[in-house]
Amino acid sequence: MQDVSLYFHIPFCKRRCAYCDFNTYAGMERWIQPYIEALCREIDLVAGSAAGRVGVHTVFFGGGTPSLLPLAGLERILGRARERFEFTRDAEISLEANPGTLSPEYLRGLRGLGVNRLSLGMQSAHPQELKLLTRLHDHQDVIRSVAWAREAGFDNLSLDLMFGLPGQALERWENTLELALGLKPDHISLYALTVEEGTPLFKWSARGLVDLPDSDGAAEMYELAMDRLGEAGFIQYEISNWARLAPGVGLRSCRHNLQYWRGLPYLGFGAGAHGYAAGWRTADVNPIREYIRRVREGESMPFPRSPANAEARELGAADEVGEFMMMGLRLTDEGISSRTFAERFGARLEDAFARPIERFTRAGLLEWAGEPGDRRLRLTRRGRLLGNQVFAEFI
Ligand code: SF4
Known part of the structure; x- marks a missing residue:
């Protein structure tokens, strides 16, 4: 079997952002420890059901806010994954982090655990926009986090930015882009804000309290980003992703996400995590407690399924x-x-x-x-x- 990727979903956040409809929960910190134990058991169950040892070349901790996990918890999950799978020597191990949840010690600890790629949710450089998105950080937190990450030895750092925000003029978006470029990231992801039903932003928008740019305005922002990032030496390799060429390394694209876009196998662990392997598409249950209960009480199933799956479908x-x-056409260069x-x-x-x-x-x-x-x-x-x-x- 070819090398797979592992995705770990960490569904904890300090507070829900106004636009967020990801599977994540605030005020559930007391479940972090049992959740880590459940992830380890799910690793055991899935790895144990494979015919032989499965090779792993990328790992991604996404969320939610993975940087809310204590280092000891991450060490436990990675340690168990290394025991049960065969990691390649150059495995890419990424972690998503929110600026404002990090410290120099934490970042050094991550590097010590072998995490070698950091993805920071910068979103915007503007205080009003960050406030509207109800993000808990400010731009100074981003500047500090990037400096600490570099000091800790992260040479593969990505920034996430959002455009098409309420009241966002083109100049303001350009300014956010410039401030992001000034931080010299290796990779940039851009997301257009989408207003998802059930979120506070949806309600504000329905009541006319926020003024969203129309699709032409958002397209203009996207085009501006394509031009500006190109001028700054970034190569667009996917619809929403740009990477820089690093001397001696090559393009700093996200190898983990390339696995998805190339239609290659990955295993998803954790509440709401999706997987695709051996012709099966799987999705674990969303609620944290239900996930923990299913993994605790469940037994091993034929690979790549898990007792935590809410859905498991064999693809025709x-x-x-x-x-x-659909995935491959996202790869704008390749x-x-x-x-x-x-x-x-x-x-x-x-x-x-x-x-x-x-x-x-x-x-x-x-x-x-x-x-x-x-x-x-x-x-x-x-x-x-x-x-x-x-x-x-x-x-
Ligand atoms: S930090 Fe990210 S995952 Fe958490 S609520 Fe905000 S947008 Fe959602």
Whole structure:
């Protein structure tokens, strides 16, 4: 079996942000310890059901706020994962952190545990925007966290930014981008704010209390980011992600997320975590206590399933192809390799999707790149703005 990726979902936050609809909970800190124990048992159950030792080349702690976990807890989870899986020597181990939850000691501790990539939720540099998003940090926290992370030895650091925020003018977005670039990150992720039903932001917006930029305004911000990040030497390798070339290392893209976009296997652990391996797509139950109960009481199941799964679906060939296309088209530089497609699905990409390819290449949203023996289908610059419209035709 090829090397897999491991995702650990850490569903704890100090407070819920106004726009957040992730599976995360505030005020549940007393469940952190039992949750860590449950994660370790889920690792045992899933790894134990595999035929042989499974290789692992990336690990990602996402959330929620993984930086709320004590170092001893992270050590326990990573230690158990290393015992039960075969980590490659250069495994990428990423952790998402909120500025304001970090300290120099904590960051040094993370490096000591082998965490080698840090993703900081900067979101915005502006106090009013951060306040509106009800984030708990300010820009000074970001500056401090980046400096401490560098001192601790993190040479692979990513910043998350959000655009399309209420009341956000283009100049303000540009200013956030400049301040982020000034921190010299290795990687930048940009997310357009989406107003999800059930969130406080949704209610404010329905009552007309916040003024969201229209889609043209958000598209303008995205285009500005493409230009500015390109000028600053960043390469856009995915619709929402940019990376810098590091001497002797190569492009600092997120190897863990590349696994998803390339349609390669990953195992998800923790409340609400998703997985995809051996032709199965899995999703664990969302509530923390239910997750802990299921893992404690459950028994091993055929790989890659777990007693914590709320859903486990064996994918048919059509599902696999559709997902492969939708994910692969997000890779704006690499695109979808016709050779990989043929090896994986036993058909020519050009034949399998002749109509949408013809339609979107004619409309200037898709293009062919690469060599004659390995052509790559990818979004054009204009196509990146209308990605969802294109993906829908391939599912
Ligand atoms: S910190 Fe992140 S995961 Fe937690 S509530 Fe805010 S947006 Fe959601």
